[in-house]
Amino acid sequence: MGVSISQIVQGREINLEDLFDKKIAIDSYNWLYQFLSIIRQADGTPLKDSKGRVTSHFSGLYYRTLKLLEAGIKPIYVFDGKPVEMKKETTEQRRSVRAEAKDEWKRALERGDLESAKKYAQRSTTVTEEIVDGSKQLLDAMGIPYIQAPNEGEALCSVMCKNNDVFATSSQDYDVLLFGSPRLVRNLSISGRKKRGSEYVTINPEMIILRDALNTLSLTQEQMIILGILVGTDYNPGGIPGYGPKKALQIVKENKSLEKVFKDLAWNFPATPEEIFDFFTSPKEIKYDIKFRDIDEEKVLGLLCDEHEFSVERIENALKKLKENKKKQSSLSRWI
Numbered sequence: 001m002g003v004s005i006s007q008i009v010q011g012r013e014i015n016l017e018d019l020f021d022k023k024i025a026i027d028s029y030n031w032l033y034q035f036l037s038i039i040r041q042a043d044g045t046p047l048k049d050s051k052g053r054v055t056s057h058f059s060g061l062y063y064r065t066l067k068l069l070e071a072g073i074k075p076i077y078v079f080d081g082k083p084v085e086m087k088k089e090t091t092e093q094r095r096s097v098r099a100e101a102k103d104e105w106k107r108a109l110e111r112g113d114l115e116s117a118k119k120y121a122q123r124s125t126t127v128t129e130e131i132v133d134g135s136k137q138l139l140d141a142m143g144i145p146y147i148q149a150p151n152e153g154e155a156l157c158s159v160m161c162k163n164n165d166v167f168a169t170s171s172q173d174y175d176v177l178l179f180g181s182p183r184l185v186r187n188l189s190i191s192g193r194k195k196r197g198s199e200y201v202t203i204n205p206e207m208i209i210l211r212d213a214l215n216t217l218s219l220t221q222e223q224m225i226i227l228g229i230l231v232g233t234d235y236n237p238g239g240i241p242g243y244g245p246k247k248a249l250q251i252v253k254e255n256k257s258l259e260k261v262f263k264d265l266a267w268n269f270p271a272t273p274e275e276i277f278d279f280f281t282s283p284k285e286i287k288y289d290i291k292f293r294d295i296d297e298e299k300v301l302g303l304l305c306d307e308h309e310f311s312v313e314r315i316e317n318a319l320k321k322l323k324e325n326k327k328k329q330s331s332l333s334r335w336i
Contacts, residue, residue: 002173003228007245008217009174011186011208016071018207019167023290024068024185025157027171028077028146029127032135034172035060037122043114044105044121049308057131058304061138064189066318070325076166076290077139077146078153079132086235086271086279093237098124134303141300143293155179155283165290168207177210178228178280180221184208217249225280226261226273227252235276236269295319 039056040046046056068075083091101123108117139146149156157169158179168183169176176184187205214224230248232239243251255261262273297319304310 002175003178003233004231005174005177005228005245008249009177009208009213011184011206013204014185014207016068016073016189016205019185020072021074022167023074023076023165024188025160025166025169026075026077026188027154027157027169027173027176028079028135029153030171030173031060031064031077032057032127032131033125035064036125036127036131040118040121042118043109044118046121053308054131055308055310057135058138058308058310061135062142062300062304062315063318065139065142065144066322067189070322074292075144075170076160077135077144078157078160079136079146079148080153081148081150084151084235084279086275089270090234090237098126137303138300141296141303143295145290145292147288147290150284150286152179152283156286156288157181159283159285160288165288174208175228175233177208177213178225178233179283180210180281182210184210218253219249222258222277222281223252223256225277226258228280229273229276230261233276233280235271235279236273240265240267295322 035057036046036054039060046054047059049055065075101120105117105120105124108114108120136146147156154169154171154173154176157166157171158176158181160166161169161181161183168185169181170185170188172186174184185205185207187203189205210221214221217224219227227245227248229236230240230243230251231245239248252261258273258277267273300319301312301315304315305312
């Protein structure tokens, strides 16, 4: 869900090559939902092995990570911890939406409507503990660091970026800007045409620089958070009725402070504006260690091919391609 401010915050298109040799903190759950939603069969069923275990996330995580490594990017995956109490309403809403979508998926299958079935199946996507554990096993085999956040993964990603331990945060959500990440990369590893409705649009990675966005909007970081709360966050879903990004921007510019903005507005959420504001301004920090290791090909093949029945040839060919690209990167680095 996240905060909907795309109308007023825009980035610039970039290429993967622009991120060469950069460490990028990745909002893991954001990506896992993408993989589980998109990588499905025609009737909406996710990829599974012969034991009925979902494998869509393995496919997405493996090939996208290799693509990043081939481009010389250094990914660090950050996983969500226990949701904060303020997010309870959003969590319950999402659970309800997924359950309803799952029922609609079954009904669409019964009437033979595969197009609708796939659409509803994508909306029913759930990230389970088994999926998270499997993803961590794969990353470990690939030598890619991952970090367990105390609560919101995107919050810790933002802290890591503010600490200059990574170059940018990768997520589709704009919330990381409210958490203060200096750089947000959206659509990372996505390039090309994508169907939206009945039309195809060109999708490329884009970079949003927080400082530039604040300057363009003539806001402080604190005022951007206030704007986000007006529009609606995961901690006050839907925001204040009637307040879209443009109207919220106007009100924040006129009133400046949290107290003045919300003084005469009706508030119907369990968490107060002050509590939400404090959560964005002071995300919980933990100690973390970022270490990259060489890929353990035997472990990768054991997990994907022996355990989950992926094609040995395809998995090995992808590894071979990575090795060839690394040789090119090594040659290039000598000239930089």
